[in-house]
Amino acid sequence: MLPAAKAASLPRLTAVDPARDTFRHPAAAPHEPLRTFHPRRVGLGPVRQDALRRLFPGLGFSVHDEAAPFPRTPDGMLDAAAMFGRTAPLVLEIGPGMGEATVAMAAADPGRDVLAVEAHLPGVANLLKLLDEAGTGNVRVGHGDALDLVRRALAPDSLAEVRAFFPDPWPKARHHKRRLVQSAHVALLRSRLVVGGLLRTATDWPDYADQMLEVLSSDPGLEPAPGAGAGRPVTAFERKALAEGRTARDLVFRRVR
Numbered sequence: 391m392l393p394a395a396k397a398a399s400l401p402r403l404t405a406v407d408p409a410r411d412t413f414r415h416p417a418a419a420p421h422e423p424l425r426t427f428h429p430r431r432v433g434l435g436p437v438r439q440d441a442l443r444r445l446f447p448g449l450g451f452s453v454h455d456e457a458a459p460f461p462r463t464p465d466g467m468l469d470a471a472a473m474f475g476r477t478a479p480l481v482l483e484i485g486p487g488m489g490e491a492t493v494a495m496a497a498a499d500p501g502r503d504v505l506a507v508e509a510h511l512p513g514v515a516n517l518l519k520l521l522d523e524a525g526t527g528n529v530r531v532g533h534g535d536a537l538d539l540v541r542r543a544l545a546p547d548s549l550a551e552v553r554a555f556f557p558d559p560w561p562k563a564r565h566h567k568r569r570l571v572q573s574a575h576v577a578l579l580r581s582r583l584v585v586g587g588l589l590r591t592a593t594d595w596p597d598y599a600d601q602m603l604e605v606l607s608s609d610p611g612l613e614p615a616p617g618a619g620a621g622r623p624v625t626a627f628e629r630k631a632l633a634e635g636r637t638a639r640d641l642v643f644r645r646v647r
């Protein structure tokens with residue numbers, strides 16, 4: 391559990407309302423941009439509902455829902471110092487899933503703060519629960535589309551690292567435009583990294599790994615950083631892939647200009 395004094399010092403945010411989990415299939419919301427995650431509506435069991443109710447107000451925020459906002463600087467950007475109560479290098483994780491690896495990495499790296507942004511509410515709830523159980527204080531959990539947050543509220547040169555481990559592969563060719571790792575998204579993420587910051591991805595889909603390598607290598611501001619950021623724990627999704635006989639490929643690039 392988080393120490394009471396620490397929990398009390400966190401900014402109070404309105405609880406997220408599962409009934410307002412508004413991401414829908416694009417067909418149901420024609421003006422929404424193409425999302426990089428699978429549209430899913432999954433019910434929340436009592437344990438996750440309880441985690442959301444208790445923990446979201448202190449440790450969570452919504453990307454889209456003004457009822458559960460994040461602190462902002464006067465120019466409207468996310469105010470990480472206010473959110474974490476300190477100034478420290480900031481890591482963005484896109485799509486932590488159920489969050490096991492997120493908690494392990496953050497606990498092993500207490501000098502940095504982590505914004506973990508997940509589109510699906512069950513993952514948000516589970517990550518909150520794991521953070522509470524581990525007493526890990528350097529993670530805040532965003533619900534929504536991380537790319538929207540990056541576009542609208544993360545300042546250029548503000549991130550020490552961006553992580554996207556096992557983003558949905560969108561294997562059908564007609565869905566490739568939904569892939570997270572594509573040149574426009576990579577250019578956006580690179581612009582938010584500090585020079586010297588890392589962009590870390592991994593996938594178990596050989597075809598997606600090849601595309602990732604091509605896209606990342608073609609970005610004029612990135613260079614490969616093999617070996618950097620080594621020591622990543624196995625993620626939940628990766629564990630499944632390994633059990634099914636697939637292998638993971640990590641691609642790590644550094645912003646150089």
Ligand SMILES: C[S@@+](CC[C@H](N)C(=O)[O-])C[C@H]1O[C@@H](n2cnc3c(N)ncnc32)[C@H](O)[C@@H]1O
Pocket residue numbers: 426427428484485486487488507508509510513534535536537554555556557558570625626627628
């Ligand atoms: C295949 S899962 C992998 C989860 C976790 N990284 C792991 O390795 O176990 C991909 C996750 O990324 C999330 N995701 C994809 N695009 C996202 C986005 N733009 N913003 C937030 N979450 C996203 C999905 O909801 C999903 O939970």
